[in-house]
Amino acid sequence: MELRHLRYFVAVAEESHITRAAERLGLQQPPLSQQMKALERELGVQLLRRRPRGVELTAAGRSFLADARAVLAQAEHAVAGARRTARGEQGQICIGFTSSAPFHPLVPRLIRTFREAFPGVAATLEEGGTLELVDGVQRETVDVAVVRTPVEAEGLVVHPLLAEPMVVALPRAHALAAGGASASLPLKALAGETFILYRRRSGPGLYDAIIGACRAAGFSPVVGQEVPRIVSTLNLVAAGLGLSLVPESLARMQMDGVVYRRLKGRAMPTAPLLLVARRGDPSATVRQFLSLARKTAEGPAP
Amino acid sequence: MELRHLRYFVAVAEESHITRAAERLGLQQPPLSQQMKALERELGVQLLRRRPRGVELTAAGRSFLADARAVLAQAEHAVAGARRTARGEQGQICIGFTSSAPFHPLVPRLIRTFREAFPGVAATLEEGGTLELVDGVQRETVDVAVVRTPVEAEGLVVHPLLAEPMVVALPRAHALAAGGASASLPLKALAGETFILYRRRSGPGLYDAIIGACRAAGFSPVVGQEVPRIVSTLNLVAAGLGLSLVPESLARMQMDGVVYRRLKGRAMPTAPLLLVARRGDPSATVRQFLSLARKTAEGPAP
DNA sequence: CATCTGTCATATCCCAAACATATGGATTTC
DNA sequence: GAAATCCATATGTTTGGGATATGACAGATG
Numbered sequence: 001m002e003l004r005h006l007r008y009f010v011a012v013a014e015e016s017h018i019t020r021a022a023e024r025l026g027l028q029q030p031p032l033s034q035q036m037k038a039l040e041r042e043l044g045v046q047l048l049r050r051r052p053r054g055v056e057l058t059a060a061g062r063s064f065l066a067d068a069r070a071v072l073a074q075a076e077h078a079v080a081g082a083r084r085t086a087r088g089e090q091g092q093i094c095i096g097f098t099s100s101a102p103f104h105p106l107v108p109r110l111i112r113t114f115r116e117a118f119p120g121v122a123a124t125l126e127e128g129g130t131l132e133l134v135d136g137v138q139r140e141t142v143d144v145a146v147v148r149t150p151v152e153a154e155g156l157v158v159h160p161l162l163a164e165p166m167v168v169a170l171p172r173a174h175a176l177a178a179g180g181a182s183a184s185l186p187l188k189a190l191a192g193e194t195f196i197l198y199r200r201r202s203g204p205g206l207y208d209a210i211i212g213a214c215r216a217a218g219f220s221p222v223v224g225q226e227v228p229r230i231v232s233t234l235n236l237v238a239a240g241l242g243l244s245l246v247p248e249s250l251a252r253m254q255m256d257g258v259v260y261r262r263l264k265g266r267a268m269p270t271a272p273l274l275l276v277a278r279r280g281d282p283s284a285t286v287r288q289f290l291s292l293a294r295k296t297a298e299g300p301a302p
Numbered sequence: 303m304e305l306r307h308l309r310y311f312v313a314v315a316e317e318s319h320i321t322r323a324a325e326r327l328g329l330q331q332p333p334l335s336q337q338m339k340a341l342e343r344e345l346g347v348q349l350l351r352r353r354p355r356g357v358e359l360t361a362a363g364r365s366f367l368a369d370a371r372a373v374l375a376q377a378e379h380a381v382a383g384a385r386r387t388a389r390g391e392q393g394q395i396c397i398g399f400t401s402s403a404p405f406h407p408l409v410p411r412l413i414r415t416f417r418e419a420f421p422g423v424a425a426t427l428e429e430g431g432t433l434e435l436v437d438g439v440q441r442e443t444v445d446v447a448v449v450r451t452p453v454e455a456e457g458l459v460v461h462p463l464l465a466e467p468m469v470v471a472l473p474r475a476h477a478l479a480a481g482g483a484s485a486s487l488p489l490k491a492l493a494g495e496t497f498i499l500y501r502r503r504s505g506p507g508l509y510d511a512i513i514g515a516c517r518a519a520g521f522s523p524v525v526g527q528e529v530p531r532i533v534s535t536l537n538l539v540a541a542g543l544g545l546s547l548v549p550e551s552l553a554r555m556q557m558d559g560v561v562y563r564r565l566k567g568r569a570m571p572t573a574p575l576l577l578v579a580r581r582g583d584p585s586a587t588v589r590q591f592l593s594l595a596r597k598t599a600e601g602p603a604p
Numbered sequence: 605c606a607t608c609t610g611t612c613a614t615a616t617c618c619c620a621a622a623c624a625t626a627t628g629g630a631t632t633t634c
Numbered sequence: 635g636a637a638a639t640c641c642a643t644a645t646g647t648t649t650g651g652g653a654t655a656t657g658a659c660a661g662a663t664g
Contacts, residue, residue, distance in 0.1 A: 001381065002304040034614095046390075052659070059585050078369030082362045085347075283361050284362075330624055352641060475645095609652085614658095616654080617655100620650095620652090621649090625646080627645100628642080631641105
């Protein structure tokens, strides 16, 4: 049995007339009669009662008609689903991000826009460390990851979304905290201070950017502590263990005991926001996400 | 697109290997490759990624696989349903019966047995007068009817199920009621009594049988009242308006003021139980019902 | 009652497409 | 680097779906 038989049978049933059905199907009457007969022979069931003025359905024919329509509809559905999936309008995507990423408004905006644009895609979110996420992308447990550290790994591509300036996070009791958030501070003013940094092996990008900027400003920072997550640095700053440079977007997280101050001068350290994905990922869903991310990053902030 | 494409695709997907799938399908590898390509071309979607060690599904392929399996399963279901319907195991049947029919144990037993034997058949029951039911059978609103009157109508067949003896229904106060239910009465004893009869035009069978039996016993009954339903006669008997002859099975309906007595003698009137159906009804369900009814009527009472 | 009309079935032919065979190209494995 | 494995392409073969012509049958029509 083939879908052809079902299509033909439905037409015959709807017309109650083989000749008219043949016309509708764009073929001649004899082949259609033959196909109907072949169908009945294969089922071992009489579906049609031949009358001098046309045909009528048997009880078995009525039962088969209902099911045949369902089969044809489901076949349509299968095709449509495959096409939607191929266009990236349907499917799954796992989006990873480091703990500091969602503080930048671009990230929640991107995810919201994506869900609105592709309601047929089930997006799961996963928070994790950079290494963990990059590993996940390679193992295909994560499709794209938003991280703050450029990674170099086999089979991955990195799309920079933006680079934001960094600000100084100071303990409230610190002498430099006095000026308030509005007044900016030259980087050189931090010479001799104890720095709390995001640990290098989790992603050398930020670490090296900060060290490099300090060097350019003429001093070597004293590194007091390294933490696994950017967000953790703020806890240590609040505890008075030192100061830190953090991406500007984290300043929206007001913490007791932490004061932020802008930096001024040339060659200031910046914190990038990056998208990591598999090189040549064939998933249209991922391609759509990446494309939307690029557009969102380039577009104006709302 | 044909079911063949779906069957082939499912095999390829399950094997992740065109050559092995071809083997399983009983054909050679090149035609299978061609069919897969044709399917992808028709959908305009890549379903398979060709690898040196086999093939793997794309996201669209996974979506299509799930739906293709559903389509194939539903096609199987359609065939099975048509076959079940053709065997009479699935479908609908409307069974009509006159108000007096269900008092005979055969009728509820037949219906119960049928429902158990054909759980896939939706049986609807309809009570009505004989004329009404016969008309329903002709109009195809009723499929089979259990009646007490042989009918002669175009396009109908009548299957006698059984003929049961009739008993006398007497008002409790009546002189003849004294003997009790165990003692039987000669029909001649009723000469001169007022009879309440089921009205003739609703079905001449019973009426004529009673009149005929009385004549054979040597008297003409006095007909006091005619009622539309057999059951109604008992109400009038209870009210003391006369006596009546009713099918034996109605005696199980004990009514205040009514006493039943058996008849004795030759040529006693009997009440038939008949099945009416359309002549040459093509429905397997109806055929199965009629066949079961014959077997149940012939078989021993439980 | 005979004829005509309309419908489906059967017979025969044709061609497209499904399938088989043979071979080539690409990639992994030894 | 040779062998093995797998899929794609090229070309022939056959099956079966479709077209045309005709027959059979039942109502409608005069």
